[in-house]
Amino acid sequence: MQKQIDTDTAGGAIAVPEHWSSNRRDFLRILGSGALAASLGSLAGCSSGNASSRADELRNQLLADERFWATVNAMFPLNPAKRFMNVGTAGSMPIVSLDLFDTENRAKAAECLSGYTNLLTERTQVAPGFGVDPDELAFSANTSSGMCHAILGLQWAPGDVVVTTNHEHPGGDVPLAIAVARYGIEVSRVALPVGNNQTAQTYVDLFDNHIRSLRTQGKRVRAMMWSSPTYKTGTMLPIAELMEVAKRHELISIVDGAHLPGMMAYNYADLGMDFMSGAGHKWQCGPGSTGILVVRNKIRASNPLPLPNWFPIHTSSWTPRPRTTNGTATYDIGSVITSCGSLHTPMFRALVSACGIWDQIGRKKIETYDLTLSAYLKERIAEIWGVGSLYSPMDDPKLVSALTSFNPFRNPADVFNSTKSGQFVTRMLSDYNPGFVIRNVNVPVVGAPSDHYVIRISTHLWTSVADVDKLVAAMADLTTKMG
Ligand SMILES: Cc1ncc(COP(=O)(O)O)c(C=O)c1O
Known part of the structure; x- marks a missing residue:
């Protein structure tokens, strides 16, 4: 009853x-x-x-x-x-976004509209809400797809170590496991605390000590990957503080930010991580099968480390080009990641609509x-x-x-x-x-x-x-x- x-x-x-x-x-x-x-x-x-x-x-x-x-x-x-x-x-x-989705769907059907686009117009509308330029923002299929773009696109060598946590989601853990099987990387996990008895410094110490200990053992630590927040306890692993750890140890930084778009008003250019993979369909309230992937594509003061070597793993638009070594991008990495065959443009326009409402509020x-x-x-x-x-x-x-x-x-x-x-x-x-x-x-x-x-x-x-x-x-x- x-x-x-x-x-x-x-x-x-x-x-x-x-x-x-x-x-x-x-x-x-x-x-x-x-x-x-x-x-x-x-x-x-x-x-x-x-x-x-x-x-x-x-x-x-x-x-x-x-x-x-x-x-x-x-x-x-x-x-x-x-x-x-x-x-x-x-x-x-x-x-209003549902209505737009419907209208765009019907227009697409009525006019046999093409989906061959890199969605630059749409990325240009959305990017300022996340503090980045359009070339630094890609549309992905969801958080998990963004994590695959990030992790499986990096140029790994056998024995490279990724430091992560024991509270990760399969969306990040599975591409890591693929990289273990395929490229021979190693994954080393920090065990996270739970509850109220912790501070941001707890995470700085946990990661910093873990990395130092691995290096003392002769391990080649190359990257940090963590969820902010974790899906288990909702703990917001402090991105700014963990970025300081990543930079101190010259590491690639990958954030599973599934819950960030639509919940937190972060400026990702200021945070400076290499990758932030977020969902479009959770807190951002866009359609299913949408995600927002922020990729560092130029050197900013927030992160002076060189851009890591990275290759697209899911695209139909790519020519080999070096990554930039200064503040000017050599190419639109958001376009390379977003463009993969024909896209369902109504879906991404509906995501843009939801993002527009967030920006307005x-x-x-x-x-x-x-x-x-x-x-x-x-x-x-x-x-x-x-x-x-x-x-x-x-x-x-x-x-x-x-x-x-x-x-x-x-x-x-x-x-x-x-x-x-x-x-x-x-x-x-x-x-x-x-x-x-x-x-x-x-x-x-x-x-x-x-x-x-x-x-x-x-x-x-x-x-x-x-x-x-x-x-x-x-x-x-x-x-x-x-x-
Ligand atoms: C931390 C985290 N990462 C990844 C995912 C996977 O999200 P998606 O369905 O957008 O791929 C989730 C889903 O809840 C999540 O909580």
Whole structure:
């Protein structure tokens, strides 16, 4: 039987402001003018002075902009019977992008339109939102495809070592395994901590010590590959700090940034990694089978290391050309990676549309909202289940993302119980009204005899404070029922 979630803090339906039309297209037109985004302040500094706890403080910050986010919520065709909090697996396209997708699809069919293009116009529209030039941004099929472009395109020699972590996704781990089998590279893993008792420096020390120790053993460490954030605990491995480690040791840097586009407002030219592979279909809310791959293609002050030798592994547009040794690109690497036969242009134009909406709202504003929702959720979890239940960090701002992982069960042995963890996920959807779409994930934990199974929650721009309150109430109820 479904339980209606009703808490004293959970508000009712949120009204669209009277002076805005409830018609979604009208809102989008206002948004498109830029006037609305310009008039909106950031969350920070909007809090009430009456907050009695950190959770109350965060809640008040979120409520200050509640009407705006309710209107953003109305831009998505989400099933109102559910609350979608597994964006880390799949996003939802804004209605305006869906409409564009449909129109472009029909035009393509009506006119037999060609898909032979390097999508330069589209890459030029999207690139500024990520802080890079169009030649430094490629469209890929998804994060995994971007990781294959990056890892399998590098010129490896037998015995090269890639330092990575024990919390990687198969999207990065599998191309590494292929490089092991095909090129004879070695993979060496840093074991990651979980929970709140960690700082950005923890990661600097872990990677730096690991690399030094390998080098002392005579190993030829050539690259670092890591997820920011990891899909297991949502820990944002601190990119800027890890880039300092990579540069100090003159390493190629590969970031699995599946969750970064649409969640974080990072400037990738400033960060300077060699590769950042992100999803278009998760937090960025583009169509399925879209990804954004940022590739370092010129020397910038942020990373003075030489560009690594790299060859395309999936393209129909390439002539041998040296990589640049200065600040001017020798060729458009984004074009080489994007161009592979005939492309489904409507799909990428719909991604461009979603990116345009993010740019209009403000990527930093979305990041602030997502992270504040997640901070609020983490505080509520810490209040009810204890901070020790969290597998995500919450106190170091450099380590947080909009993914929150925790163990909801009271009996310590239950964290090893994958079946029970799976039932928790299933019942959060089936037993409550609204139902909650969340997921669970296995986490290798240092010193544990086997993986822990924890619950993972994504908080994104369509989620309200009331949604988080209802989610927490439902999880507390289910914890009581399941023991
Ligand atoms: C960290 C990480 N990397 C890679 C992937 C694979 O993503 P995609 O489906 O975009 O290839 C995921 C998917 O959830 C992920 O969380």
